[in-house]
Amino acid sequence: xxxxxxxxxxxxxxxxxxxxxxxxxxxxxxxxxxxxxxxxxxxxxxxxxxxxxxxxxxxxxxxxxxxxxxxxxxxxxxxxxxxxxxxxxxxxxxxxxxxxxxxxxxxxxxxxxxxxxxxxxxxxxxxxxxxxxxxxxxxxxxxxxxxxxxxxxxxxxxxxxxxxxxxxxxxxxxxxxxxxxxxxxxxxxxxxxxxxxxxxxxxxxxxxxxxxxxxxxxxxxxxxxxxxxxxxxxxxxxxxxxxxxxxxxxxxxxxxxxxxxxxxxxxxxxxxxxxxxxxxxxxxxxxxxxxxxxxxxxxxxxxxxxxxxxxxxxxxxxxxxxxxxxxxxxxxxxxxxxxxxxxxxxxxxxxxxxxxxxxxxxxxxxxxxxxxxxxxxxxxxxxxxxxxxxxxxxxxxxxxxxxxxxxxxxxxxxxxx
Numbered sequence: 001x002x003x004x005x006x007x008x009x010x011x012x013x014x015x016x017x018x019x020x021x022x023x024x025x026x027x028x029x030x031x032x033x034x035x036x037x038x039x040x041x042x043x044x045x046x047x048x049x050x051x052x053x054x055x056x057x058x059x060x061x062x063x064x065x066x067x068x069x070x071x072x073x074x075x076x077x078x079x080x081x082x083x084x085x086x087x088x089x090x091x092x093x094x095x096x097x098x099x100x101x102x103x104x105x106x107x108x109x110x111x112x113x114x115x116x117x118x119x120x121x122x123x124x125x126x127x128x129x130x131x132x133x134x135x136x137x138x139x140x141x142x143x144x145x146x147x148x149x150x151x152x153x154x155x156x157x158x159x160x161x162x163x164x165x166x167x168x169x170x171x172x173x174x175x176x177x178x179x180x181x182x183x184x185x186x187x188x189x190x191x192x193x194x195x196x197x198x199x200x201x202x203x204x205x206x207x208x209x210x211x212x213x214x215x216x217x218x219x220x221x222x223x224x225x226x227x228x229x230x231x232x233x234x235x236x237x238x239x240x241x242x243x244x245x246x247x248x249x250x251x252x253x254x255x256x257x258x259x260x261x262x263x264x265x266x267x268x269x270x271x272x273x274x275x276x277x278x279x280x281x282x283x284x285x286x287x288x289x290x291x292x293x294x295x296x297x298x299x300x301x302x303x304x305x306x307x308x309x310x311x312x313x314x315x316x317x318x319x320x321x322x323x324x325x326x327x328x329x330x331x332x333x334x335x336x337x338x339x340x341x342x343x344x345x346x347x348x349x350x351x352x353x354x355x356x357x358x359x360x361x362x363x364x365x366x367x368x369x370x371x372x373x374x375x376x377x378x379x380x381x382x383x384x385x386x387x388x389x390x391x392x393x394x395x396x397x398x399x400x401x402x403x404x405x406x407x408x409x410x411x412x413x414x415x416x417x
Contacts, residue, residue, distance in 0.1 A: 308339020
């Protein structure tokens, strides 16, 4: 028995000695830090562990890498070609403090400020249109500007003057007097050929960060900013139709900058973004620029043909309440006094009904065609008048009144300034 105990004591002593020399098999560190050599790789009882192999990532197919490189090269090329055409616009505006009231302090009455004037600064973007120094931007960027400065991509800053403005399309033209060598005009595309899903590239100066490029897609076409929403965003007085919607990042300071296609051609002018939602921006289509800007350069303003109504799309509730024989069209809600529509005898809605907690205006004429072109929604009417008519031109409206179809001829006037 004593010999057995001595044998196991000897084995234990030898094991302890080996443990001290090699270190802890769990963490691989020498016990108490007495040895610095690495511990041997532990082996499982009865079998050897396979040799450890370092994992190598699977290489992407060459065509995938080539496609990714092409995407990068495309954007790099567009930036290098078009960014010299994009400018940063800084304005100084005179603002009246008349009617301004200091914040209410408990226990003190409101104190109106004296009707003095003060100045505030703003900024936006624009792009060079031609070698004469004309630059396109948004109306709301330069509206009421006392001073306008333009900074080019190389840092050169010059004064500019406002040539013409159009609040109703939110477009404006300013002009700089610089050598032609400094001017790199953009190439204009065709917004009538756009498709939802195609690439959209925005260039501008968001938050004053000059020369910024963002990318996305065209999310929708033919959007409208209604009167109230347009007034809130950009101060427009009338509905702005045919806007391009994009998820390319558009932020304060992008206004007036170009929206480009994958060829680097201008397809729109960035004009607004939806602050309550991420990834929703709007741009005025370039074909509107082609129509409005030449008039701004020549006359300083754009004369819009004017019908003089407000309206909305037909809804199922309106169709049922009025027992209409049509499913699509635009109902007239209000006729402006003294307008061409009033002179032609068009009628607005006559009463309001309640349905499921909603107020619905009914009784007005329903427009279903203009000059033989179908009107399926109110925007169809706006677009036709803007694109294909002039001040003083007569148009024929096909309407539904009292359940019957009839025609009304209207001589368009000029939209009030």
